[in-house]
Amino acid sequence: MSKDRAPTRIQKKNRAAILEAALNVFSAYGFRGATVDQIAAEAGLSKPNLLYYFPSKEAIHTALLSGLLEIWLAPLHDLDADGDPLEEIRAYIHRKLQMSRELPRESRLFANELVQGAPRIHDALSNDLKTLMDEKTAILTAWMEQGKIARLHPYHLIFSIWALTQHYADFDVQVRAILGDEDPYEGAEPFIDTLYRKLLAP
Amino acid sequence: MSKDRAPTRIQKKNRAAILEAALNVFSAYGFRGATVDQIAAEAGLSKPNLLYYFPSKEAIHTALLSGLLEIWLAPLHDLDADGDPLEEIRAYIHRKLQMSRELPRESRLFANELVQGAPRIHDALSNDLKTLMDEKTAILTAWMEQGKIARLHPYHLIFSIWALTQHYADFDVQVRAILGDEDPYEGAEPFIDTLYRKLLAP
DNA sequence: TCTTGATTTGACCATCTGGTCAAACTCACG
DNA sequence: CGTGAGTTTGACCAGATGGTCAAATCAAGA
Numbered sequence: 001m002s003k004d005r006a007p008t009r010i011q012k013k014n015r016a017a018i019l020e021a022a023l024n025v026f027s028a029y030g031f032r033g034a035t036v037d038q039i040a041a042e043a044g045l046s047k048p049n050l051l052y053y054f055p056s057k058e059a060i061h062t063a064l065l066s067g068l069l070e071i072w073l074a075p076l077h078d079l080d081a082d083g084d085p086l087e088e089i090r091a092y093i094h095r096k097l098q099m100s101r102e103l104p105r106e107s108r109l110f111a112n113e114l115v116q117g118a119p120r121i122h123d124a125l126s127n128d129l130k131t132l133m134d135e136k137t138a139i140l141t142a143w144m145e146q147g148k149i150a151r152l153h154p155y156h157l158i159f160s161i162w163a164l165t166q167h168y169a170d171f172d173v174q175v176r177a178i179l180g181d182e183d184p185y186e187g188a189e190p191f192i193d194t195l196y197r198k199l200l201a202p
Numbered sequence: 203m204s205k206d207r208a209p210t211r212i213q214k215k216n217r218a219a220i221l222e223a224a225l226n227v228f229s230a231y232g233f234r235g236a237t238v239d240q241i242a243a244e245a246g247l248s249k250p251n252l253l254y255y256f257p258s259k260e261a262i263h264t265a266l267l268s269g270l271l272e273i274w275l276a277p278l279h280d281l282d283a284d285g286d287p288l289e290e291i292r293a294y295i296h297r298k299l300q301m302s303r304e305l306p307r308e309s310r311l312f313a314n315e316l317v318q319g320a321p322r323i324h325d326a327l328s329n330d331l332k333t334l335m336d337e338k339t340a341i342l343t344a345w346m347e348q349g350k351i352a353r354l355h356p357y358h359l360i361f362s363i364w365a366l367t368q369h370y371a372d373f374d375v376q377v378r379a380i381l382g383d384e385d386p387y388e389g390a391e392p393f394i395d396t397l398y399r400k401l402l403a404p
Numbered sequence: 405t406c407t408t409g410a411t412t413t414g415a416c417c418a419t420c421t422g423g424t425c426a427a428a429c430t431c432a433c434g
Numbered sequence: 435c436g437t438g439a440g441t442t443t444g445a446c447c448a449g450a451t452g453g454t455c456a457a458a459t460c461a462a463g464a
Contacts, residue, residue: 033234125379156393163369177327191358
């Protein structure tokens with residue numbers, strides 16, 4: 001592979017195809033359960049060809065995760081201290097729920113990693129995520145002290161939003177086994193909205 | 203192994219040791235990520251000896267899951283139509299949260315399975331779980347119609363309880379990366395209690 | 405104690421899996 | 435075109451993994 005040149009047309013196409021395929025396979029089977037052959041087949045490449053673009057299975061996984069982490073945390077990043085408290089939080093919830101609906105594979109990719117102790121993203125959790133959390137919970141705390149929203153444990157407030165929204169992507173099979181044909185998000189959206197409206201009222 | 207006789211002392215001990223070891227390993231690495239050698243070592247047996255008690259890796263996993271499913275659904279089973287609505291629900295939440303705290307491995311065992319599409323317990327979800335859900339949501343709906351609790355989508359109400367309680371077991375690493383030394387359940391218990399108190403008020 | 409069934413194990417096997425490599429092929433550009 | 439860099443592949447390898455088996459060891463009742 002070229003040393004440091006700008007990526008060729010083919011490189012761009014194949015790298016993208018590999019990451020897309022890896023997202024499918026890793027999110028469905030976990031790191032250990034996924035095989036390089038499977039990813040290669042799904043990307044329409046031979047295994048050696050895939051390994052021409054990424055040095056190892058681990059490298060693909062890392063590239064995927066770090067590439068997606070930013071997207072994943074973006075909604076929380078957007079929480080604005082200067083906006084209307086209730087509206088900001090509701091917007092955050094709305095974006096998170098939308099992400100569960102539109103990016104369920106990404107959600108399950110992280111879920112797989114987390115359930116198994118996050119061996120490959122432990123650092124990102126303790127650094128990037130922790131920092132972002134501290135920053136945003138400070139905003140929540142300020143709102144609480146100003147009496148703009150109910151006084152609650154700010155960390156658990158965020159946890160609850162994560163839990164409620166990602167549940168629908170991560171445990172999709174279970175939700176659908178119970179709801180049958182009913183669209184999960186049809187009911188989830190108003191339910192969660194009501195929940196936080198009641199919870200956050202000062 | 204004996205055909206159908208009562209299990210010997212040794213059989214009892216070893217089967218129990220295997221299931222205990224398998225719970226550790228499967229919950230931490232998922233089905234595919236776990237190895238028979240690892241389970242055998244953790245159970246203090248040689249691999250062939252382990253396979254003398256269970257015919258295959260799959261069989262161990264199945265035995266574990268079906269053996270635990272009952273325990274797992276017990277709290278919901280206990281929800282009593284004749285009790286006080288709010289107290290019944292709060293007691294259910296309390297039991298679920300306690301299970302997350304005391305049986306995190308079991309929670310992650312199911313989480314691993316669910317995130318990956320529940321290939322091995324799909325039937326149990328559509329049958330046992332679905333049946334139990336329908337039965338219990340009927341109770342909730344009745345309570346709502348009697349004006350004893352707020353009118354909400356009963357399925358999503360249960361989902362929310364699952365999501366909020368299991369989050370602490372399943373994504374333990376993430377929670378701890380953020381809370382540091384603080385005991386997650388210390389804050390979670392009152393937070394969740396407050397949440398449902400506000401949510402369910404008619 | 406002796407015997408018989410239960411238990412344990414070392415050696416082994418087939419398959420899968422991540423990864424390598426040299427050779428072949430393709431493409432873009434002068 | 436021709437050429438060199440970029441791309442692709444068949445063949446291959448070492449180690450891991452699930453599982454088998456015959457032989458050895460152990461335990462408990464007659």
